[in-house]
Amino acid sequence: MATLFRDARLIDPEAGEERRGDLLVQDGRIADGPVPEDAEVIDCGGLCLAPGIVDLGVKVGEPGARHKESFRSAGRAAAAGGVTTIVTRADTDPPIDTPETLEFVARRAASESPVRVLPMAALTKRLAGREMTEIGFLSDAGAVAFGDGLRVVEDTRVLSRALTYARSCGALVVSHVQDPGLSRGAVATSGKFASLRGLPAASPMAERMALDRDIALLEMTGARLHVDQITTARSLPALERAKRGGLDITAGVSVHHLTLNEFDVGDYRTFFKLTPPLRAEDDRMAAVEALASGLIDVLCSMHEPQDEESKRLPFEAAASGAVGLQTLLPAALRLVHAGHLDLPALFRALSTNPARRLGLECGRLTTGAPADLVLFDPDRPFVLDRFTLKSKSLNTPFDGARMEGVVTGTWVAGDRVHHA
Amino acid sequence: MLRQSHLLGIEPLAPAEIGALLDLADRYADLNRSGRGHLDVLTGLTQINMFFENSTRTQASFELAGKRLGADVMSMAMAQSSVKKGETLIDTALTLNAMRPDLLVVRHGQSGAVDLLAQKVTDCAVLNAGDGRHEHPTQALLDALTIRRRKGRLHRLSVAICGDIAHSRVARSNILLLGKMENRVRLVGPPTLIPAGAGDLGVEVYHDMREGLRDVDVVMMLRLQKERMDGGFIPSEREYYHRYGLDAEKLACARDDAIVMHPGPMNRGVEIDGTLADDIHRSVIGTQVEMGVAVRMAAMDLLARNLRAARGARVVEV
Numbered sequence: 001m002a003t004l005f006r007d008a009r010l011i012d013p014e015a016g017e018e019r020r021g022d023l024l025v026q027d028g029r030i031a032d033g034p035v036p037e038d039a040e041v042i043d044c045g046g047l048c049l050a051p052g053i054v055d056l057g058v059k060v061g062e063p064g065a066r067h068k069e070s071f072r073s074a075g076r077a078a079a080a081g082g083v084t085t086i087v088t089r090a091d092t093d094p095p096i097d098t099p100e101t102l103e104f105v106a107r108r109a110a111s112e113s114p115v116r117v118l119p120m121a122a123l124t125k126r127l128a129g130r131e132m133t134e135i136g137f138l139s140d141a142g143a144v145a146f147g148d149g150l151r152v153v154e155d156t157r158v159l160s161r162a163l164t165y166a167r168s169c170g171a172l173v174v175s176h177v178q179d180p181g182l183s184r185g186a187v188a189t190s191g192k193f194a195s196l197r198g199l200p201a202a203s204p205m206a207e208r209m210a211l212d213r214d215i216a217l218l219e220m221t222g223a224r225l226h227v228d229q230i231t232t233a234r235s236l237p238a239l240e241r242a243k244r245g246g247l248d249i250t251a252g253v254s255v256h257h258l259t260l261n262e263f264d265v266g267d268y269r270t271f272f273k274l275t276p277p278l279r280a281e282d283d284r285m286a287a288v289e290a291l292a293s294g295l296i297d298v299l300c301s302m303h304e305p306q307d308e309e310s311k312r313l314p315f316e317a318a319a320s321g322a323v324g325l326q327t328l329l330p331a332a333l334r335l336v337h338a339g340h341l342d343l344p345a346l347f348r349a350l351s352t353n354p355a356r357r358l359g360l361e362c363g364r365l366t367t368g369a370p371a372d373l374v375l376f377d378p379d380r381p382f383v384l385d386r387f388t389l390k391s392k393s394l395n396t397p398f399d400g401a402r403m404e405g406v407v408t409g410t411w412v413a414g415d416r417v418h419h420a
Numbered sequence: 421m422l423r424q425s426h427l428l429g430i431e432p433l434a435p436a437e438i439g440a441l442l443d444l445a446d447r448y449a450d451l452n453r454s455g456r457g458h459l460d461v462l463t464g465l466t467q468i469n470m471f472f473e474n475s476t477r478t479q480a481s482f483e484l485a486g487k488r489l490g491a492d493v494m495s496m497a498m499a500q501s502s503v504k505k506g507e508t509l510i511d512t513a514l515t516l517n518a519m520r521p522d523l524l525v526v527r528h529g530q531s532g533a534v535d536l537l538a539q540k541v542t543d544c545a546v547l548n549a550g551d552g553r554h555e556h557p558t559q560a561l562l563d564a565l566t567i568r569r570r571k572g573r574l575h576r577l578s579v580a581i582c583g584d585i586a587h588s589r590v591a592r593s594n595i596l597l598l599g600k601m602e603n604r605v606r607l608v609g610p611p612t613l614i615p616a617g618a619g620d621l622g623v624e625v626y627h628d629m630r631e632g633l634r635d636v637d638v639v640m641m642l643r644l645q646k647e648r649m650d651g652g653f654i655p656s657e658r659e660y661y662h663r664y665g666l667d668a669e670k671l672a673c674a675r676d677d678a679i680v681m682h683p684g685p686m687n688r689g690v691e692i693d694g695t696l697a698d699d700i701h702r703s704v705i706g707t708q709v710e711m712g713v714a715v716r717m718a719a720m721d722l723l724a725r726n727l728r729a730a731r732g733a734r735v736v737e738v
Contacts, residue, residue, distance in 0.1 A: 314509060
């Protein structure tokens with residue numbers, strides 16, 4: 001079975017270039033050589049064809065909160081957003097901290113989701129930060145990385161042991177960097193805006209402090225670490241030094257922190273309540289530049305479905321997080337349209353880097369790579385209506401926003417999973 | 421005279437609106453002093469006071485203001501009610517809509533909660549009686565009226581707001597109001613009780629109280645909000661009193677005719693010396709309470725006018 005994508009604007013993040021041409025897919029992989037007679041031809045009409053997005057750190061409500069998001073709804077939202085691999089977080093209820101729960105999740109995901117789902121496992125049992133999980137068994141069962149979601153392992157001794165042990169298994173640890181003391185109870189970034197709104201706030205330094213701690217532990221243990229979200233200017237020099245010093249560290253950032261700032265909260269709009277909280281404009285710009293320069297490696301959605309009830313509360317009491325699987329690409333394209341980076345650089349952060357960090361074959365347009373592809377028109381404008389989203393939860397901060405970039409097709413292993 | 425249908429904060433008010441509201445409140449203050457009894461400005465209207473946070477003086481002040489204007493006043497102590505049974509604020513709003521109140525006075529412990537409630541109620545004017553650390557507009561207005569009556573003006577004055585500014589909604593509303601009316605505002609307190617980004621609010625920040633009080637016209641003390649502190653903002657109450665408590669010696673740094681204000685309830689011997697609080701030549705704390713009733717009468721009067729105008733504009737279907 002072969003498919004020929006004809007006349008596409010091929011976005012090749014590995015080569016760092018784009019070119020007009022054809023792409024052949026055979027037996028679910030990108031192929032080279034003569035086009036078979038019976039190949040299905042898809043006329044791309046000059047639209048962009050890029051490696052499918054690998055979204056690292058997605059929260060799905062299974063187990064525990066299927067009413068917020070199931071593997072089916074998350075998978076459909078992902079397909080509609082050009083995301084071909086969802087890497088799920090382990091902070092579910094119960095958390096994914098045993099091989100048995102991991103297998104349950106993997107089985108559910110495989111039968112329900114049209115896109116690939118790769119689960120992360122918890123780093124500590126019950127996310128309690130006291131004992132490490134069975135990192136070896138969980139790796140064997142298919143956990144692609146280990147992390148406690150948005151919980152910080154406060155006890156440095158526990159974390160250092162978990163990192164040391166993870167290293168021996170070759171496992172990647174994903175950590176959330178917020179100093180727990182400074183950020184306790186905070187729902188905003190400290191500054192004039194939070195003060196005027198009277199919201200409990202934490203200094204952006206809380207992120208730097210936790211990052212510094214993790215870097216020191218990394219130096220001590222030699223483990224592999226991915227920091228889920230770097231959102232402040234003050235963290236960047238520390239990250240840069242750690243990378244230059246040869247530590248095995250990468251960092252991500254959510255698209256919300258690159259396209260929104262603290263003022264978007266306005267009059268207590270809870271759909272803009274995120275973890276970490278939205279930052280000052282200077283921090284946003286610094287993070288955008290860091291993504292463009294490659295200092296921040298991974299761009300993700302930090303998809304966090306919340307139902308209406310948990311958001312229709314006073315700001316402090318409201319749940320945190322935003323859905324993002326379906327809006328990740330159009331939101332990220334704002335950065336391209338604003339001239340901050342080009343399409344190959346964008347897809348390096350969306351697809352190639354997360355795939356490479358997790359040791360996946362996808363995320364490339366090279367011959368032999370899995371045919372996980374997204375076809376999109378980067379310039380087509382639309383106004384987002386949250387009720388058109390395929391997620392079960394509709395808590396997007398982009399409701400009513402003008403966006404550019406429409407996904408017209410998504411393929412996983414050569415099979416079409418989305419058609420628009 | 422008010423452009424909006426609710427009084428949620430000082431932030432959306434224009435200086436002219438503040439001036440007009442204070443003018444009306446001024447007349448109500450005189451009327452209250454004349455002891456002429458009740459008026460019929462709010463006759464036929466229902467006022468519900470909903471205090472999700474305990475309050476004695478503000479609730480009493482709103483009750484009295486409503487009654488003096490002829491409204492049917494009801495107070496609901498929400499702190500011990502359905503909220504305990506898990507009812508959300510939105511459901512409370514829906515319940516209220518069914519009861520059809522005209523004026524709703526709300527205090528809530530969380531910033532922004534009164535805004536949220538105001539978005540969900542229909543055909544009813546909402547007055548913010550304090551939300552979290554956000555705003556307490558009628559307190560700032562009564563402070564402004566007190567200053568204006570005592571100082572003869574509400575512009576080009578130097579005002580020091582002292583103490584626990586970080587936890588204070590009174591401070592935020594006062595900073596906004598005094599700024600809008602073109603006064604110089606100083607914030608005086610230990611750095612742990614000054615909110616982040618205070619320097620960007622158009623105020624001067626002082627950590628030394630004597631320096632902060634130098635030549636000011638008004639000294640506004642704030643209550644140390646022990647119940648909002650989750651530990652370790654100040655080393656002890658005695659050290660706080662020594663460095664930031666207002667006594668005659670520190671007050672001597674201010675202008676000779678400087679007045680002393682406090683929104684109450686006071687912690688005598690923590691943020692203010694008891695004798696000073698009772699000094700009728702300097703302290704206007706009693707006047708503040710008196711002006712509170714007048715300001716709330718004026719605010720409810722103006723909002724009721726808007727409410728009636730909006731209702732009059734609609735076709736009545738029977």
